[in-house]
Amino acid sequence: MINLTSRQSEIFEFIKKEIEINGYPPTRSEIAKVFGFKSPNAAEDHLKALKKKGVLNIVSGASRGISIVKEDLGIPVIGLVSAGGPILAQENIEKRIPSSQNILSHGVDFYLRVKGDSMIEAGILENDLIAVNKKTQIKKGSIVIARINDEVTVKTLKSISSDLVVLQPENSNYSNIEVNPKTEDLSFEGTCVGLLRDFS
Amino acid sequence: MINLTSRQSEIFEFIKKEIEINGYPPTRSEIAKVFGFKSPNAAEDHLKALKKKGVLNIVSGASRGISIVKEDLGIPVIGLVSAGGPILAQENIEKRIPSSQNILSHGVDFYLRVKGDSMIEAGILENDLIAVNKKTQIKKGSIVIARINDEVTVKTLKSISSDLVVLQPENSNYSNIEVNPKTEDLSFEGTCVGLLRDFS
DNA sequence: ATCATAACTGTAATTATATACAGTATTTAA
DNA sequence: TTAAATACTGTATATAATTACAGTTATGAT
Numbered sequence: 338m339i340n341l342t343s344r345q346s347e348i349f350e351f352i353k354k355e356i357e358i359n360g361y362p363p364t365r366s367e368i369a370k371v372f373g374f375k376s377p378n379a380a381e382d383h384l385k386a387l388k389k390k391g392v393l394n395i396v397s398g399a400s401r402g403i404s405i406v407k408e409d410l411g412i413p414v415i416g417l418v419s420a421g422g423p424i425l426a427q428e429n430i431e432k433r434i435p436s437s438q439n440i441l442s443h444g445v446d447f448y449l450r451v452k453g454d455s456m457i458e459a460g461i462l463e464n465d466l467i468a469v470n471k472k473t474q475i476k477k478g479s480i481v482i483a484r485i486n487d488e489v490t491v492k493t494l495k496s497i498s499s500d501l502v503v504l505q506p507e508n509s510n511y512s513n514i515e516v517n518p519k520t521e522d523l524s525f526e527g528t529c530v531g532l533l534r535d536f537s
Numbered sequence: 538m539i540n541l542t543s544r545q546s547e548i549f550e551f552i553k554k555e556i557e558i559n560g561y562p563p564t565r566s567e568i569a570k571v572f573g574f575k576s577p578n579a580a581e582d583h584l585k586a587l588k589k590k591g592v593l594n595i596v597s598g599a600s601r602g603i604s605i606v607k608e609d610l611g612i613p614v615i616g617l618v619s620a621g622g623p624i625l626a627q628e629n630i631e632k633r634i635p636s637s638q639n640i641l642s643h644g645v646d647f648y649l650r651v652k653g654d655s656m657i658e659a660g661i662l663e664n665d666l667i668a669v670n671k672k673t674q675i676k677k678g679s680i681v682i683a684r685i686n687d688e689v690t691v692k693t694l695k696s697i698s699s700d701l702v703v704l705q706p707e708n709s710n711y712s713n714i715e716v717n718p719k720t721e722d723l724s725f726e727g728t729c730v731g732l733l734r735d736f737s
Numbered sequence: 738a739t740c741a742t743a744a745c746t747g748t749a750a751t752t753a754t755a756t757a758c759a760g761t762a763t764t765t766a767a
Numbered sequence: 768t769t770a771a772a773t774a775c776t777g778t779a780t781a782t783a784a785t786t787a788c789a790g791t792t793a794t795g796a797t
Contacts (some may be wrong), residue, residue: 360604
């Protein structure tokens with residue numbers, strides 16, 4: 338989306354809010370009134386700009402013929418992660434879940450389908466969907482999505498220092514994974530902020 | 538909601554669809570055109586009837602001033618279940634999650650907050666939200682929400698016959714619960730169709 | 738220095754829309 | 768059986784709304 342000016346954002350947000358509240362979009366005059374414009378044409382100009390920038394659809398001739406262009410593809414669900422590319426690469430996306438359907442309190446950047454049983458003692462089973470937030474601060478004790486030499490894994494972060502990172506599976510049959518970030522390729526894709534299991 | 542006539546339902550569904558598709562409601566003339574009315578007043582009459590029956594809001598004077606009355610309170614989240622009443626009693630409802638936010642593929646009648654650790658080996662932890670469907674056929678092997686003498690419990694249904702129901706915790710520290718439905722008060726509130734965990 | 742964009746005022750005309758009133762015919766509930 | 772509700776036709780009109788055209792002022796980019 339092309340960047341909107343701050344004024345255009347205000348107008349855009351107002352239109353979205355009106356649709357949310359009233360169930361239908363505002364007219365030019367209603368916009369003008371709220372923003373103190375003395376002419377409905379000021380609103381018209383804004384609508385044209387917003388249309389040009391691709392965030393609104395306007396049906397000519399129709400009263401209140403304004404609609405929001407939704408570019409929201411939804412939150413991607415990542416199945417198998419193919420080697421050598423970013424986790425969010427198109428080929429990894431199994432499906433998308435509309436972000437309007439997000440129940441979790443945290444922001445969810447993507448869902449990752451769990452493979453294996455290494456986390457069963459934390460109540461994370463095979464095929465569960467883990468909700469991942471990319472920006473949450475990685476810290477000791479949290480369940481992290483790590484990438485070690487192109488392998489994606491979900492583990493509890495046990496300790497972290499400049500030359501040793503310890504990742505702990507939550508399954509007594511597995512041992513801790515110790516990684517030296519100086520010699521191995523280690524990155525964190527995000528933190529687990531939720532879990533979704535669908536019995537189907 | 539008062540029952541709509543079949544014609545009124547058609548009109549109502551059309552209006553909902555139009556809002557979904559266009560982002561704004563239809564005019565009287567648009568309704569009339571689609572249904573083949575020769576007068577926009579036929580649509581006007583229908584709108585008045587739908588308003589009277591409480592399924593539409595109409596803002597007088599506003600073009601396309603039609604909105605859907607939403608009676609959807611959302612899917613209830615049940616916390617502690619107080620004794621002696623139905624599980625869905627008002628006092629048990631912790632909050633509601635808009636049903637539009639339901640990610641799970643099955644119908645979810647309510648969410649139940651899990652107390653205790655009796656199901657941890659099935660990956661169901663304390664404070665998880667279990668998605669419950671009331672109508673799914675109760676069958677051996679599924680995780681059921683049972684009510685024994687006014688106590689609500691989540692367990693795996695191990696076996697079921699007319700004089701013995703065995704409920705199995707998924708935690709080796711607990712033993713099976715055996716109930717005789719003839720002498721004890723046993724009912725099934727539903728089946729677990731999903732799980733939601735929010736790390737917050 | 739000039740041009741495009743942004744953010745408006747002001748006027749005005751065409752058309753889109755709501756909605757009242759007067760009917761008709763059929764069906765449904767008291 | 769009688770009134771109310773349903774489901775329309777047909778006409779008409781006030782007003783709601785879009786939207787073009789002609790300007791002004793300010794700002795940032797080429």
